[in-house]
Amino acid sequence: MRPFKLICSLLMIILLLTACVGTANDLSMQIVPPKITDISIGGTWEVVDVLNQSSFTDEDQQWLGKPILFSSQYGVIADYFIKDISYQVKRVNADEYLLYHYKAFPEGYHFSEEEIEVITIMDQDVLFAEILREHGEHLILKINNDSFILKMVSQEVDEELLKQRQQENSLTELVENNPQSTLLRTGVFIGLRQDIEENQGEIESHLYRTLWIASENKDLYSFLETENIFFPRRKGFWKMEVNRVLEGNRIEDLLVSNNILSKEAYYSLDNITHQSLLQPSKLEVIYRKINYISNDYVSIEEKVFQQYKEEKVLQREGLHILAIDSLPNIRRINILDLLGSSGLEAIETGTKKILEQNNENNLLLQQNLGENFGLERRFGHWFLKGRVNFYEDDQLKTSDYNINLIPPSELVFYDDLSIPWTSVKDRVPATHDLYTSPNKDIALVVTKDEIMVFSIKGRNLQLEPLERIPLKDGEVVIMTEWATGLYVESWQRTFENYVFENYLDD
Numbered sequence: 344m345r346p347f348k349l350i351c352s353l354l355m356i357i358l359l360l361t362a363c364v365g366t367a368n369d370l371s372m373q374i375v376p377p378k379i380t381d382i383s384i385g386g387t388w389e390v391v392d393v394l395n396q397s398s399f400t401d402e403d404q405q406w407l408g409k410p411i412l413f414s415s416q417y418g419v420i421a422d423y424f425i426k427d428i429s430y431q432v433k434r435v436n437a438d439e440y441l442l443y444h445y446k447a448f449p450e451g452y453h454f455s456e457e458e459i460e461v462i463t464i465m466d467q468d469v470l471f472a473e474i475l476r477e478h479g480e481h482l483i484l485k486i487n488n489d490s491f492i493l494k495m496v497s498q499e500v501d502e503e504l505l506k507q508r509q510q511e512n513s514l515t516e517l518v519e520n521n522p523q524s525t526l527l528r529t530g531v532f533i534g535l536r537q538d539i540e541e542n543q544g545e546i547e548s549h550l551y552r553t554l555w556i557a558s559e560n561k562d563l564y565s566f567l568e569t570e571n572i573f574f575p576r577r578k579g580f581w582k583m584e585v586n587r588v589l590e591g592n593r594i595e596d597l598l599v600s601n602n603i604l605s606k607e608a609y610y611s612l613d614n615i616t617h618q619s620l621l622q623p624s625k626l627e628v629i630y631r632k633i634n635y636i637s638n639d640y641v642s643i644e645e646k647v648f649q650q651y652k653e654e655k656v657l658q659r660e661g662l663h664i665l666a667i668d669s670l671p672n673i674r675r676i677n678i679l680d681l682l683g684s685s686g687l688e689a690i691e692t693g694t695k696k697i698l699e700q701n702n703e704n705n706l707l708l709q710q711n712l713g714e715n716f717g718l719e720r721r722f723g724h725w726f727l728k729g730r731v732n733f734y735e736d737d738q739l740k741t742s743d744y745n746i747n748l749i750p751p752s753e754l755v756f757y758d759d760l761s762i763p764w765t766s767v768k769d770r771v772p773a774t775h776d777l778y779t780s781p782n783k784d785i786a787l788v789v790t791k792d793e794i795m796v797f798s799i800k801g802r803n804l805q806l807e808p809l810e811r812i813p814l815k816d817g818e819v820v821i822m823t824e825w826a827t828g829l830y831v832e833s834w835q836r837t838f839e840n841y842v843f844e845n846y847l848d849d
Contacts, residue, residue, distance in 0.1 A: 382462075384482065385500070386497055386498040387411070387495070388493040390406045391494045392407075392491065393406060393489075393490075393492075395447055395449050395488070395490045409421040410501065412505055414505070420484070424509065425466045434458050438454075440461065441453070443602050446488045454475075454477055459477050472485060473485045480494065488604070488837070526559075527561065529557065529782045529827055530558070531780065532555055533554040533555075534822025535553070535554065537552075537816070538817040538818075540817070549585065550815075551633065553570075558785055562809070563796060570584075571584040572822065574636060579604060581601060582603055583633075584598075584599055585632070586599055592626055595629040598671055626649070627647070627648070628655065631644070631646075632644050634719065635718040635725065636822045637754060638756065641665050642718040644661070644717065647659050657739055662715055662716055662717030663676075663714060677713040678713050678716055678746075681753075686746070690715075690746065693745070717730075718750065718754075718755070725750055759781075767788060771788050776819075784798065793814055
């Protein structure tokens with residue numbers, strides 16, 4: 344299976360490289376900036392002052408005097424070694440930057456210039472830190488909610504220190520790959536959706552929450568929870584919620600997402616309650632639920648009704664992929680943009696088969712078929728699925744079909760299993776879903792009623808689960824975002840701060 348999967352992956356890459364699609368104004372189709380080999384901040388720097396330290400422990404002084412190295416291939420930030428470094432440079436409005444990152448700076452802080460240069464430090468395409476430049480010879484390092492002043496020591500990289508950090512990092516990786524290591528760290532954000540039944544069993548609303556669990560050497564040491572979806576992106580940590588609003592003669596579920604560091608949401612909405620006496624007699628009702636969420640995309644299911652007093656008539660159903668940067672606007676991604684011509688051919692073939700299997704005289708509902716697809720979870724993996732709406736004897740019918748293509752990496756980043764699905768199903772017959780960590784140290788076995796967290800030995804689950812997390816009625820997993828190594832501590836601290844501040848606000 345693995346050679347076949349590798350061949351499929353290579354074919355997918357070739358197709359994506361040869362397809363010339365996309366529009367300049369579509370945020371979801373922006374070209375990823377190339378790696379910068381000639382960097383303006385290259386050389387050796389030193390932390391000379393602390394602007395802000397937001398952690399619960401008093402660690403201000405440990406950063407003073409720490410070396411910072413930047414080269415085209417490697418980076419050193421204090422005790423962190425970045426072996427696969429890349430840089431992205433942009434100029435932004437200084438006030439707007441502070442609006443979304445105010446927690447990383449002292450109260451009342453202001454930049455002296457209207458615009459600042461922001462150099463994003465990426466580690467294996469994951470946001471690690473940002474360097475801010477106004478003018479003069481000093482820089483500001485922003486990492487998580489902390490900020491420090493840097494002063495240049497030399498335009499050359501300290502090769503001895505760089506070599507030392509490389510050796511230390513190699514030893515750390517060797518130890519972390521050893522199952523007996525006390526440094527084997529894994530963390531995961533788990534996004535959950537609960538379907539709420541109303542009106543004689545019809546599902547009309549959904550609740551979302553996020554869990555965080557972390558382990559060291561296969562022993563769990565942390566469990567946190569918050570409402571809505573909390574998830575990592577290259578731009579930092581974001582939250583997403585689904586708000587039901589009433590505007591005129593329309594009730595609509597809108598997806599709202601924003602950076603947790605921003606003072607204001609990008610789009611502020613208030614949830615509505617049932618107001619049947621105040622609602623118009625004729626309504627358009629749009630229900631949306633999240634089936635899957637990743638760093639940059641969200642897969643949703645959408646149902647559109649026309650409601651006449653107490654009667655609701657289904658108008659259409661759809662599966663859609665949305666760009667998170669476009670929210671709350673519903674900008675659907677076309678499969679052509681993600682998978683090229685092979686994706687569009689798969690949808691056309693699937694649609695044709697559905698119509699042939701039902702009735703050749705079926706009338707296809709007029710809509711963009713390339714936008715009617717999404718993701719579903721089966722056998723421990725994410726699969727692409729298409730949907731067709733058609734009329735049969737004047738009745739609206741809906742059918743789904745499989746799209747036999749591998750989801751692209753920008754849509755599904757990590758989807759591997761380190762233990763076979765069949766062996767877990769034999770061990771826990773009630774298994775509905777399965778996730779395993781990139782470290783191959785823990786597994787999440789999902790049943791109808793709970794998430795069981797197991798440690799992994801070889802290619803098998805250990806005898807007893809480390810933890811059992813009860814699920815609410817009708818709750819399913821829609822997201823797993825994994826952290827390993829040093830990122831576990833960073834993600835946990837950010838999430839702790841978020842949960843703690845929101846708890847105080849309540």
